[in-house]
Amino acid sequence: MQYREIGNTGKKASIIGLGCEHLDGKPYEQVEETIHTALDHGVNYLDIFMPGREVRENIAKALGNRRKDTFIQAAFGSTDINQQYDISRDLPTAKKYFEDCLRIFGGYIDFGMLFFIDSEEDYRKVFDGGIADYVQKLKQNGDIGHIGFSSHKTDIARKVVETGVPEMMMFSINLAFDMSPSDSYALDSLSENWQGTDLCGMDAERMALYSLCEQKGVGISVMKTLGAGKLISPEHTPFSRPMTVNQCIHYALSRPAVFTTLLGCQTGEQIKDALGYLQADEKDKDYTPFMSELQDNFKGKCVYCNHCLPCPSEIDIASVNKYLDIARLDESNIPPSIRSHYQNLGHGGDECIACGSCEDRCPFDVPVIQNMAKAAELFHD
Numbered sequence: 580m581q582y583r584e585i586g587n588t589g590k591k592a593s594i595i596g597l598g599c600e601h602l603d604g605k606p607y608e609q610v611e612e613t614i615h616t617a618l619d620h621g622v623n624y625l626d627i628f629m630p631g632r633e634v635r636e637n638i639a640k641a642l643g644n645r646r647k648d649t650f651i652q653a654a655f656g657s658t659d660i661n662q663q664y665d666i667s668r669d670l671p672t673a674k675k676y677f678e679d680c681l682r683i684f685g686g687y688i689d690f691g692m693l694f695f696i697d698s699e700e701d702y703r704k705v706f707d708g709g710i711a712d713y714v715q716k717l718k719q720n721g722d723i724g725h726i727g728f729s730s731h732k733t734d735i736a737r738k739v740v741e742t743g744v745p746e747m748m749m750f751s752i753n754l755a756f757d758m759s760p761s762d763s764y765a766l767d768s769l770s771e772n773w774q775g776t777d778l779c780g781m782d783a784e785r786m787a788l789y790s791l792c793e794q795k796g797v798g799i800s801v802m803k804t805l806g807a808g809k810l811i812s813p814e815h816t817p818f819s820r821p822m823t824v825n826q827c828i829h830y831a832l833s834r835p836a837v838f839t840t841l842l843g844c845q846t847g848e849q850i851k852d853a854l855g856y857l858q859a860d861e862k863d864k865d866y867t868p869f870m871s872e873l874q875d876n877f878k879g880k881c882v883y884c885n886h887c888l889p890c891p892s893e894i895d896i897a898s899v900n901k902y903l904d905i906a907r908l909d910e911s912n913i914p915p916s917i918r919s920h921y922q923n924l925g926h927g928g929d930e931c932i933a934c935g936s937c938e939d940r941c942p943f944d945v946p947v948i949q950n951m952a953k954a955a956e957l958f959h960d
């Protein structure tokens with residue numbers, strides 16, 4: 580397993596995490612087998628947004644004393660009044676469900692999530708209705724380790740990140756969402772037939788959101804990595820052919836600030852299949868052929884795909900480009916964390932000897948030599 584820093588929290592999560600949604604309603608033996616397989620293979624990050632007591636208790640029982648080695652993100656505001664899954668912005672109701680969750684998982688939740696903030700109204704109810712204040716108190720009291728939030732909407736997510744409250748975000752990320760027009764709502768694509776949707780180049784607002792998260796040290800856990808299965812389905816893929824699971828995972832993990840992809844598995848076998856990503860070679864994971872279908876829209880923009888390697892100076896070109904993109908958001912005010920990530924790369928843009936081999940290999944005509952020079956200018960004192 581590989582592990583990544585969760586933003587600025589100082590904690591590290593497995594790059595493959597488990598979305599536990601599909602364990603809801605399953606017998607305990609199945610929950611136990613799935614959780615144990617995940618933990619045995621090094622998965623240490625679980626999303627438990629489900630409000631049902633039985634599934635929460637089954638997961639906690641299966642974790643047993645390995646709970647302390649596992650990060651749990653749990654939602655504040657997820658309810659199942661009258662056995663109907665719902666979202667509540669009513670503080671006493673949301674408190675009741677979250678306190679139950681705290682009790683079940685040993686009195687502590689690692690990441691307390693402000694749940695499903697997708698509209699201005701959601702934002703107002705969470706931030707002006709006492710919920711955000713309450714979650715901050717939970718953190719002060721040590722009941723939760725960190726505050727996170729979940730969203731599917733770029734502009735609203737940006738607004739939440741800019742409050743400075745959350746330390747991480749769960750966001751829906753996949754290649755098709757990132758290529759959809761910025762005013763489209765990701766979840767609509769999943770309920771409708773995706774084919775025929777106008778995919779364009781990378782949506783600038785979504786890219787800017789990921790860069791903002793990296794800039795502010797807000798880690799991203801990814802949901803909808805496979806677009807609810809549509810990206811890998813021959814009938815529903817928006818591309819000319821289905822993507823593979825490895826391509827979808829690799830795409831999500833290549834975005835700035837992403838620390839884990841949450842995969843919705845309901846058996847140990849499914850976990851093992853997902854973990855096949857860790858053994859896959861670069862060719863199996865390569866997602867750029869799907870971008871090449873719209874090559875003109877990507878011209879000149881780095882998509883962090885690593886096709887340009889190897890570099891004779893051993894520069895990690897994609898990472899330099901990633902930090903450069905963030906630095907360019909505000910060149911006079913580059914966050915120290917980004918400067919430090921750049922400096923830890925080992926080989927910087929200043930080591931570029933302008934051999935040009937990377938530019939020959941880049942499918943998207945990125946001006947790498949120019950970028951390396953710019954990175955050297957911005958990052959070197």
Ligand code: SF4
Pocket residue numbers: 880881882883884885886887888896897900940941942943944945947
């Ligand atoms: S420079 Fe080109 S090949 Fe290299 S990571 Fe960026 S897009 Fe990929």
Ligand code: SF4
Pocket residue numbers: 889890891892893894896930931932933934935936937938947948951
């Ligand atoms: S041009 Fe610079 S960055 Fe590109 S391969 Fe050559 S040395 Fe590396």
